[in-house]
Amino acid sequence: MGQTLIEKMISLKLGRDIYKGQSVFVPVDIIMGTDGTTPLALKVLEEYNINKIKNPEKIIFVHDHFAPPKDISTANLSRMLDQFAKKFHITSYKEDRGGICHVLLPELGIMKPYDIVVGADSHTCTYGGLGIFSMGIGSTDMACAMATSKLWIKVPETIRIKVSGNLKSGVEAKDLILSIIGMLGTDGANYRAIEFCGSTIEKLTIAERMTICNMVIECGAKAGIINIDKVTEQYYYEKGIQDCQRIEADSDANYLETYEVEAEQLKPQIGCPYSPANVRNAEELIGTKINQVVIGSCTNGRIEDFRIAYQYMKGKQVHKNVKLILVPGSHNVLMQMEEEGMLKDFIKSNAIISPPSCGPCMGGHMGVLADDQVGLYTTNRNFYGRNGSPSSKVYLSNVSIAALSAIEGEIQVPEVN
Structure with a gap:
């Protein structure tokens, strides 16, 4: 019986033919955790009195969800990660030299073709773009993976x-x-x-x-x-x-x-409130007034994305009724923006430059929407109440639409040809 690419990748790891529906205990090559989810995994390890970590060199911690920490609670979570990483010699990237996990890891070049990568973040699937079987896992599964370097999967x-x-x-x-x-x-x-x-x-x-x-x-x-x-x-x-x-x-x-x-x-598409699946042709939403635009995130926070935004924004001003937040996906992306001369021009345009962070995407900090405000984001989710007030709304778009709309103060769509 023929195999799909995923079945072949898992078979390669296990040395035998594997097919859909089978539950297997697979070795994992990289285990990634963030400040937002890893503390729960650490509590699981403590609860079960697990005091050893297998292959700590395969584990990466990234401070990105609350980077920098927004309050005492998130500062304590960040410190918990630091202390655990130091104890077990785990590589940990903080906001001063890291970035958003799914932008940072591909930059680091630590993943190899057909690796199996797991992360305590649902968008770990990003690395599939590199020919990698990558998937998000829960905090309990992450604790298991850290302790054994393996994971049960179906x-x-x-x-x-x-x-x-x-x-x-x-x-x-x-x-x-x-x-x-x-x-x-x-x-x-x-x-x-x-x-x-x-x-x-x-x-x-x-x-x-x-x-x-x-x-x-x-x-x-x-x-x-x-x-x-x-x-x-x-x-x-x-x-x-x-x-x-x-x-x-x-x-x-x-x-x-x-x-x-x-x-x-x-045609250009927009994900309408309150689901990424609530998709309409962007041209149907032309003229929709907006209060805030966010360009960045693990979806569209790479240097290529900011080059697109720059084409629309160079020499232009953000509309007086709009707050534009640019979130570079990593420290390296921020440096490239500066080296290519974008950063100065973005600031002149009255854009707000955020440190690499998941903040506004998850409604955690640094761009939370107020009651009844409308956002246009290049992020990946727009669930009810996710980005701020339950009465706020977020539309999801490509970078071109977001940049042009930030200038116009309403949703506008570039010419398509």
């Missing part, structure tokens, strides 16, 4: 999505994944993997691939995966990793479903 079924053709100018990878989420619905891929392929996918940059895989959790998927090709090989080569022997799904692999998407038919 091998997911795979949905195959083939995307063909060229994306039009003004249509971004964010529009593609929003349209797919709208097609599948919030639970259309529950505990399944989504394997992306096709000529459109092959043309995407690493940043665009990670944007797509980042959001598969919004339709319930356990993981998203884009197989390694020349683009990925170049990424790994630049990170000093030259062994990129490819594996391929079998021609007779058993997919749960297969969808075909024509990229040239796609």
Whole structure:
């Protein structure tokens, strides 16, 4: 029986053929935790009197959800991570040299082709854009992974999505994944993997691939995966990793479903309140007044995203009724913005430059919405009450729409051709 790419990746780790539906105890290559979720895992270890950590070199802590800490409680969580990391010799990245976890880890070049990576954050699926089987796990599972370097998983079924053709100018990878989420619905891929392929996918940059895989959790998927090709090989080569022997799904692999998407038919999309799956053509929302725009996050906080925003904002002013918050995804992204001359111009435009942080995306701090305010974000979620007041609303868009709308004071859509 033929295997999907995910089945082959797990089989490679275990040395035997593995298929969907099987529960297996798999070795994990990287375990990632954040200040927002890891403290719960540490309490589990304490509760079960587990005093040893296996392979601490495989564990990465990232301070990003409340970075810098917003109050005494979050400062104590940050300190708890620091103390544990020091005790067990775990690498820990704080806000002064790190970034948002799903931007930082790919920058570090610590993941290898077809690795299995787990993280106590639901958007760990981002790394599928690098040909990695990556998935979010709960705090209890993270405690198990830290103690054993292994994790029980049920091998997911795979949905195959083939995307063909060229994306039009003004249509971004964010529009593609929003349209797919709208097609599948919030639970259309529950505990399944989504394997992306096709000529459109092959043309995407690493940043665009990670944007797509980042959001598969919004339709319930356990993981998203884009197989390694020349683009990925170049990424790994630049990170000093030259062994990129490819594996391929079998021609007779058993997919749960297969969808075909024509990229040239796609228009800019917006995820409307209160779900990323509540998708409409962006042009239907032109003129919607907004109070705050956020450009950044683990979805769209890479240097490529800010280069897009800069095309619209250079020499322009943020609308007087709008607060624009730019959230670079890492310290390195912030440095690149400065080196490329963007940072000064963004500040002249009256944009607020945030440190790398999950703050406004999760409504934790540094950009919480007040009653009845309307936000336009390049983030990945807009659930009821997530970003501030329960009466506030957030629309999700690509970077171009967000940048142009920040200048106009209302949702506007760049010309598509």
